[in-house]
Amino acid sequence: MSAAICWFRRDLRLADNPALSAAARDGRPVIPVYIHAPGEAGDWAPGAASQWWLHHSLTALSSALAEHGLTLIIRSGETLATLESLIDETGAEAVHWNRLYDPAFIERDKHIKQSLQARGLSVHSHNAALLHEPWTIKTGTGGDYKAFTPFWRAARRQADPDAPMPTPALTAPISTPASTPLAALNLLPATDWAAGLRATWQPGEAGAHQRLTTFLDETVTAYESGRDWPAVEGTSRLSPHLHAGEIGPRQVWQAVQSRLARSNPATEPGLLESAERFLSEIGWREFAHHVLFHHPDFPDYPLNPRFADFPWQDDPDDQLLATWQRGETGIPLVDAGMRELYSTGWMHNRVRMVVGSFLVKNLRLPWQAGEAWFWDTLVDADLASNSLGWQWVAGSGADAAPYFRVFNPVRQGERFDPEGTYIARWIPELGRLPAKHRQAPWEAPQAVLSAAGITLGVDYPHPMVDLKASRQAALAAFSQIKKSD
Ligand SMILES: Cc1cc2nc3c(=O)[nH]c(=O)nc-3n(C[C@H](O)[C@H](O)[C@H](O)COP(=O)(O)OP(=O)(O)OC[C@H]3O[C@@H](n4cnc5c(N)ncnc54)[C@H](O)[C@@H]3O)c2cc1C
Known part of the structure; x- marks a missing residue:
């Protein structure tokens, strides 16, 4: 044969x-x-x-x-x-x-x-x-969706995804064709910066299933309440495995359904709600593919064309960008996120939104610059989801955050990392400060900084921008493109 x-x-x-x-x-x-x-x-x-x-x-x-x-x-x-x-x-x-x-x-x-x-x-x-290929979900008039909720409602009305297939019986050919050694593809970095990645991830199908099992056994029940807390392992961390196709969404879907089928609602209150929320995040991944399929220039151009004329800030020699990339902005939650990204190849979703908002709004640098950095540094870098995430942050995309919603990284930290645990993990020098001063060390009394052995500008940077003034500047820039409508 x-x-x-x-x-x-x-x-x-x-x-x-x-x-x-x-x-x-x-x-x-x-x-x-x-x-x-x-x-x-x-x-x-x-x-x-x-x-x-x-x-x-x-x-x-x-x-x-x-x-x-x-x-x-x-x-x-x-x-x-x-x-x-x-x-x-x-x-x-x-x-x-x-x-x-x-x-x-x-x-x-x-x-x-x-x-x-x-x-x-x-x-x-x-x-x-995908659970549903991009062209199979259509509006009543046969068009594509620009908002997640009706998209996901339409997707949920479709028949349940097919059951996943088992590994087939495999037969080898009589002779084996020549193969290039994997090392010859030069995929590994020339200077080894990947220790943090090695410590965090197990790429491959077995590693993917391990993650899913751990998530369903230990985390899913509290997903709804825990998914926004960056110091906690409250999400699945399946994104790089899904991107590489080491596990498919049908398998995830079925595993969630089996988990629900063997659950006892009396002893696991909140499981159903959490599982639904988790599946809807898989739905966001589907939505991202839907948007990219219908708008092939989505990775490069704002879906809302008004944003093409946005007055971005000049950044000669990319100095502002480099400060953000290195996690040296002087805003702890932003820096913690950027350092987590550089070290592990992943960043918590809440913090992705915060660092993105800071880049696009407080620094007024183009979202495409952030998108490109994420593309290079994320292990889950995915053209559809990354474009959707950045255009969401910028306010120019499908179902995006309104531009005038500027995340305040200090308030976000106080709300989602109240003990400053995440900050202390990624910026150990700030861990010496009492928790209530970790989000905004520039507001800490001098005596507190001294007791912690921190001199701002030496041990940790001064904030590179004033959060209030840069927010106002962003809103003023936004009103310019609004007027040009
Ligand atoms: C600026 C920005 C850039 C992003 N870039 C990427 C990217 O390149 N690749 C990527 O996979 N996700 C991206 N995301 C979406 C999201 O942050 C990650 O999917 C999520 O943090 C992955 O962690 P998890 O696997 O623990 O997610 P969970 O909360 O466990 O969610 C389960 C799965 O659902 C999918 N998912 C969850 N949230 C989203 C979302 N908002 N959009 C699309 N899919 C989602 C992922 O495949 C994820 O693995 C980005 C978000 C932002 C704000």
């Missing part, structure tokens, strides 16, 4: 992988391949943290396939040409992959499908990444 190629991309798992299951159907030998072609992602080739993740996720996939007797073939080069030579070498007659929704990949994959079909191959793409 001729072999089928399974072209792995961001679906780095064996279970609930429709492309792999289809390739393996009827016992056909399967050639699993990963093709490294970062140039084909347009302006959005994976950033440094994503590359680190990819290296380890491919390692995990390769081991998982080896347990089934298969070798993951790694190649580097233009994708269509690489697939064609693999087809020539192996005599494969079918190619399967799971769909991606980034605009550059939609175009590329369409071209690849047509070219291979023209050669007489059987070519099929599948859905592994």
Whole structure:
């Protein structure tokens, strides 16, 4: 029987992988391949943290396939040409992959499908990444949604997602095609800055399931109340695993339903509400893909065109931007978040909103600059969710925060990190201050600073902007674009 190629991309798992299951159907030998072609992602080739993740996720996939007797073939080069030579070498007659929704990949994959079909191959793409593909959720008039709540209501009216597929039985081809060593892709950083990432994450399918199990066993009951507290592990931290496709949303959905089915409402009050809230966050991920699909320039241009003329602040030599990136703004909650990001490749959602608001409003720097930094440093950097998050913060996106809602990082810290635990974790020098002074050390009496051994401007920066004055400046800038309507 001729072999089928399974072209792995961001679906780095064996279970609930429709492309792999289809390739393996009827016992056909399967050639699993990963093709490294970062140039084909347009302006959005994976950033440094994503590359680190990819290296380890491919390692995990390769081991998982080896347990089934298969070798993951790694190649580097233009994708269509690489697939064609693999087809020539192996005599494969079918190619399967799971769909991606980034605009550059939609175009590329369409071209690849047509070219291979023209050669007489059987070519099929599948859905592994979403509960509902972007074009399947429509408004009453057949259009796309710009607001989350009606989108999610419409999605929930659809039939429940299909049950996830098990790992298929896999048969290896008679001979194994040549493969490039993973190290040759140079995905790991030349100077090792990834210790914090290694300490935080276990990329791969097993690590993803471990996270989900821990979340459902230990955290989900208090998700609704705990999800906003950055010092607490109150969320699932599944985002990088979902992005790499080490686990799929159907699997998450089913695991939540089974968790609910075996729960006792009397002993777990709040579980149902928390589970619904968690599923609605998965819904935000779906919504992000929906918006990106219908607005392919969403990563680069404001959805609300009025914001194209926003009077951003001049930042010669990117000095303001660099201060924000390094977590040296002098605003503790912002700096803690930026340091968490740099160290672990992840930042708590509440703090993402706070650091984003600070960049776009208090510093009045373009949201695209923040988006680009997150793209490089997040292990969950995802074109759809990152664009949605930044345009939400900027007030220019779908269902976005109104521009005039400027987060006050001190008030946010007092509300969601009242003991300053998160601040002390990421800025240990401020941990020497009493909790009530950690959010705004510039307001602490000199005697308190001295007792803690802190000299502002030496041990920790003075605030780079006055929060009140910069808020007023942001609102004034906003009123300019309002007038231009
Ligand atoms: C400025 C900004 C940028 C962001 N960039 C990204 C990004 O590049 N990649 C990314 O996955 N998320 C991004 N988010 C959304 C959100 O912050 C993360 O998905 C979340 O913090 C991941 O943590 P978790 O897995 O513990 O989430 P949980 O609370 O456990 O949620 C479960 C899953 O739902 C999805 N999800 C949750 N919130 C959102 C959301 N607001 N939008 C889209 N999906 C969501 C994620 O896949 C997440 O893993 C961004 C948010 C902001 C404000």
